[in-house]
Amino acid sequence: MFRYVAALFMVAGLLTGCGERKPVLHVYNWADYMKPSLVRQFEEEFNCRVVIDTFDSNEAMYARLRAGASGYDVIFPSTYMVQIMQEQGMLQPLNPDLIPNTAHLDPAYQEMAADADCTHAVPYMISNAGLAYRADSVEDVKPSWAMLDRTDLRGRMTMLDDMRETIGAALKYLGYSLNTRNVEELEEARDVVIRWKRNLAKFENEQYKNGIASGEFLLVHGYNGDIMQVMEENEHVVYIVPEEGVSIALDEMVIPVDARQVELAHAFINFLHRPEVAAENTEYVFFLCPNAAAYELIDDELLNDPSINLEPEILARSEVIEDLGEDNRLYTAVWDEIKAAR
Amino acid sequence: MHLRKPSITEWLITLPSLIWLFILFLIPTLIVFAIAFKPPDPWGGIGSGWTLDTLRSLANPNYPPIVYRTIGLSIGTTVICLSLALPTGYAIARAPAKWRRILLLLIVIPFWTSFLIRIFAWKVLLHPDGHLKQFLVFLRLADEQSMLLYRPEAVLLVMVYTLLPFAVLPLYAASEKFDFRLLEAARDLGATPWRAFREVFIPGVRRGLLTAVLMVFIPALGSYIIPDLVGGPRSEMVGNKIAQRTFVDRNLPHASALSAGLTLAVMAPMLVVLMLQGRRRDALET
Amino acid sequence: MKRSRIPLFTTIAVLVFFYLPIFVLILHSFNASRFSGSWEGFSLHWYMRLFTEREIWHALRNTLIVAASTTVVSVILGTTAAFALHRYSGRLQRGHYTLIYTPLVVPDILMGMSLLLFFVAIGMSLGLFTIFLAHTSFCVSYVAMVVLARLQDFDFSVIEAARDLGANWWTAAWRVLLPLLAPGIAAGGLLAFTLSIDDFVITFFVTGPGATTLPIQIYSMIKHGAPPLINALSTILLLVTFIIIWLVQQLSESGRKDEHV
Numbered sequence: 001m002f003r004y005v006a007a008l009f010m011v012a013g014l015l016t017g018c019g020e021r022k023p024v025l026h027v028y029n030w031a032d033y034m035k036p037s038l039v040r041q042f043e044e045e046f047n048c049r050v051v052i053d054t055f056d057s058n059e060a061m062y063a064r065l066r067a068g069a070s071g072y073d074v075i076f077p078s079t080y081m082v083q084i085m086q087e088q089g090m091l092q093p094l095n096p097d098l099i100p101n102t103a104h105l106d107p108a109y110q111e112m113a114a115d116a117d118c119t120h121a122v123p124y125m126i127s128n129a130g131l132a133y134r135a136d137s138v139e140d141v142k143p144s145w146a147m148l149d150r151t152d153l154r155g156r157m158t159m160l161d162d163m164r165e166t167i168g169a170a171l172k173y174l175g176y177s178l179n180t181r182n183v184e185e186l187e188e189a190r191d192v193v194i195r196w197k198r199n200l201a202k203f204e205n206e207q208y209k210n211g212i213a214s215g216e217f218l219l220v221h222g223y224n225g226d227i228m229q230v231m232e233e234n235e236h237v238v239y240i241v242p243e244e245g246v247s248i249a250l251d252e253m254v255i256p257v258d259a260r261q262v263e264l265a266h267a268f269i270n271f272l273h274r275p276e277v278a279a280e281n282t283e284y285v286f287f288l289c290p291n292a293a294a295y296e297l298i299d300d301e302l303l304n305d306p307s308i309n310l311e312p313e314i315l316a317r318s319e320v321i322e323d324l325g326e327d328n329r330l331y332t333a334v335w336d337e338i339k340a341a342r
Numbered sequence: 343m344h345l346r347k348p349s350i351t352e353w354l355i356t357l358p359s360l361i362w363l364f365i366l367f368l369i370p371t372l373i374v375f376a377i378a379f380k381p382p383d384p385w386g387g388i389g390s391g392w393t394l395d396t397l398r399s400l401a402n403p404n405y406p407p408i409v410y411r412t413i414g415l416s417i418g419t420t421v422i423c424l425s426l427a428l429p430t431g432y433a434i435a436r437a438p439a440k441w442r443r444i445l446l447l448l449i450v451i452p453f454w455t456s457f458l459i460r461i462f463a464w465k466v467l468l469h470p471d472g473h474l475k476q477f478l479v480f481l482r483l484a485d486e487q488s489m490l491l492y493r494p495e496a497v498l499l500v501m502v503y504t505l506l507p508f509a510v511l512p513l514y515a516a517s518e519k520f521d522f523r524l525l526e527a528a529r530d531l532g533a534t535p536w537r538a539f540r541e542v543f544i545p546g547v548r549r550g551l552l553t554a555v556l557m558v559f560i561p562a563l564g565s566y567i568i569p570d571l572v573g574g575p576r577s578e579m580v581g582n583k584i585a586q587r588t589f590v591d592r593n594l595p596h597a598s599a600l601s602a603g604l605t606l607a608v609m610a611p612m613l614v615v616l617m618l619q620g621r622r623r624d625a626l627e628t
Numbered sequence: 629m630k631r632s633r634i635p636l637f638t639t640i641a642v643l644v645f646f647y648l649p650i651f652v653l654i655l656h657s658f659n660a661s662r663f664s665g666s667w668e669g670f671s672l673h674w675y676m677r678l679f680t681e682r683e684i685w686h687a688l689r690n691t692l693i694v695a696a697s698t699t700v701v702s703v704i705l706g707t708t709a710a711f712a713l714h715r716y717s718g719r720l721q722r723g724h725y726t727l728i729y730t731p732l733v734v735p736d737i738l739m740g741m742s743l744l745l746f747f748v749a750i751g752m753s754l755g756l757f758t759i760f761l762a763h764t765s766f767c768v769s770y771v772a773m774v775v776l777a778r779l780q781d782f783d784f785s786v787i788e789a790a791r792d793l794g795a796n797w798w799t800a801a802w803r804v805l806l807p808l809l810a811p812g813i814a815a816g817g818l819l820a821f822t823l824s825i826d827d828f829v830i831t832f833f834v835t836g837p838g839a840t841t842l843p844i845q846i847y848s849m850i851k852h853g854a855p856p857l858i859n860a861l862s863t864i865l866l867l868v869t870f871i872i873i874w875l876v877q878q879l880s881e882s883g884r885k886d887e888h889v
Contacts, residue, residue: 024838026838027835028837031848031851031852032852051686051838053837053838053840054848054852055592056851059590059591059592060589061590062690063588063589063590063591063592064589065386066385066592066594067589067592067594067744067748068587068744068747068748068754068834068836069754069836069837070751070753070754070756071753071837071838072837084385088385099488107805152487154487155487155488155489155492155493155574156470156487156489162533197575200574200575201489201491201492201574201575202492202574202575203663206848206851206852207851207852210850210855214469214471214855215470216469216470216471216491217470224857329779332591332593336402336404337404339404339575339578339586340403340404340405340407340408342407342578348716348718348720352712352715352716352720352721355708355709355711355712355715356708356709356712356716356720356721356724358704358705358708358709358773359705359706359708359709359712359724359727359728359768360709360723360724360727362705362764362765363727363728363731363765363768363769364727366743366746366761366762366764366765367727367730367731367742367765368727369737369746370677370739370742370743370745370746371734371738371742373742373745373746373749374738374741374742374745416776424681426638426641426642428640429634429638429639429827430635430638430642432635432841433635433636433638433639434636434639434641439785439876445639445643445874447877448643448646449642449643449646451649451869451870451873452646454869454876455650455823455865455866455869456826456843456846456862456872457826457828457843458828458843458846458847458850458864459846459858459862459865459866460649460650462653462846462850462858462862463649463650463652463653463862464649465850466649466652466653466656466855466859467648467649467652469726472652473652479702496678503645503646506642506646510642533773535632539632556733560733560735561733561735561736564734564735564737565737566736566737566829567847571850581735581737584737584741585737588744588833594745594748597741598741598745601737601738601741601742604735604737604738605734605738608733608734608735608738612733
């Protein structure tokens, strides 16, 4: 027996022995949100190793950090979550000298950002959450949230397992603001989501991509870039932006106070805003990096795609999710009732 | 029990495991109960002071459906597992010695394979374009649009699948010790096979039956991954709620209160079974 | 007298039920289609892809580190615990037994939750070390139970014989008892190793940055990876499991033959 244990230790020793000297950058990001070869390029250029963990909603990421996950160097929260983390003193100030590439940022989107002059956060990608369907199985498609009422698709549809996105979709469907603090509007939205829920297979943040690709689901609520990544491989999948308006999110890059590789983290943020890197990344993940110098390098067709650059009248009806402070509880309560409803 | 002071050697070999489990099992469990009496703060921390509000909020009408579903699915799993495991344990115990070993091995192998992979295998099998669905459509038991996954029935099926070995093994162990001549005697006295099975065999393997109930029912109550992966919006269980409170809602006191409730719910059947077994042992001894 | 065939048919049905999904999984690992619905021809493509997935190898490395350390520590703690439980009785051992028995029946999610709160409360940063602590905490109980069962079947006259020959209890235990108990301890260690390798729920609660184990990796692949890749990985893991079970069978078989000589 002792021989086996010794052998196990030797295996473990061999495995740990290799390449541990290099500094390790711990990144906490959304899944499928960065071109893998760019990460390799960064590793070679800066002689380090990048370890990426993924989260599937801002709330899940924040809760993980609160529940003791410390030691991440770069995190990618959306604007409203940047505000929360900033208020909670979880972020460290950025050193502008180490991120000169922020000069390329598109000023149009800078207004949406948590802080316009990049003191704590640098914008990474713009996304919106709409609907996708299988063109080979679904007929009479209307670009509207009302699609979720289609009983002929019962059991084959999903919505995001994300309270702000999903309640937000119902609020938009009703013509309200998705940042409302009005209890009656929220209750109305709750009843809509409960009605939709009867038609859903699942509340799901990640599996919907495979699900719609494999035909398991016929209509899903998801992020534009994620769906476009699926569309690249599967011609039957189509993304639609509901005309009632959608949620727009700006995901940003932040460095938490307990980061271990602060300098490397700055280098990573700066690297992702090199125009050629930003362009290559956008062409892979199909989310728009708000880097004006990169626009010239991106294929025009992609740049002008209405699911990336929303049409003006839909844009006017769309909103960015904001932090509601104490009133977050209203959403949690409504979300609980939705989850418990039959 | 005679009273006597533990010797130094006894302390020496007891303390390592005792201290380890005291720090890493008992104290954490007590912390869960303590935090259930703390208020949450809106930013995901644990508030200061003590409160009963967290416990009171468990009476909130959103919880009972989830609790009933959890208990219902667990009872369903236990009943199905037992009704499959009883005849299986019986058949293996009565099989020729050579076959018995092979059958036992065949039952144990799935238990040795990765838990997540066994669940994933069902996702593949139950896929709407998968073979099983096509077969059911062919038999006219399902139509093209029906969905096998993401419903409570799918959760029940996969729970039975992962927990069945835990019911078969104790029932086999009990059946092996059972004197099968009793069954033949019952048949000679004119009992039908079913009656002999019910009135002679089942009481004979009672202890194994109780162990099997514990081994299936308790893990079923704590299910989390199965409803998460194959369940839909109407198959949430208490385990999912605990995970949601911890990892999404950043409400640790709430998660603690739920966990404390589940711990008590788990201890209850265990105590009942231990008492039943104890009473039986007393009855045998007198 | 004719025996009922129902038990036999139930057993066959149970075995089909056990192996059908595994069989379908293996079949699909050779499917050329990227989406696991329909069959589009035989391919080894997914097995080739596995070797280039860096994350899987990283996770495997973490899993083995945790499992090896868990095995060693829980074998030491579990074996001493079993000795104490077997040799002594009294209030201390009754408390000890309860503390060892309870983790066996507490659902994973409760153990994960309580350990997470504990680590947060004492401010320990989450990572491979906390996973190791958590795994050892439940593996100790399994090892102790397996070794205790062996001790209860053990013929203690050998010890008496050794002591008659002048050995004190500890020498007798170390030189005679331990070697004879080695198969039991090895069985406990093997159990601890497999439980550690396969644990998802507890690990999911106490894992930290970069500390991804194989089950965590598989879970995230189920959530958003390519299904055929998981099929291929599963098939390889199944194969490894079968080989290990076969080896253990062979070892215990040869052990049994030695005893007869």
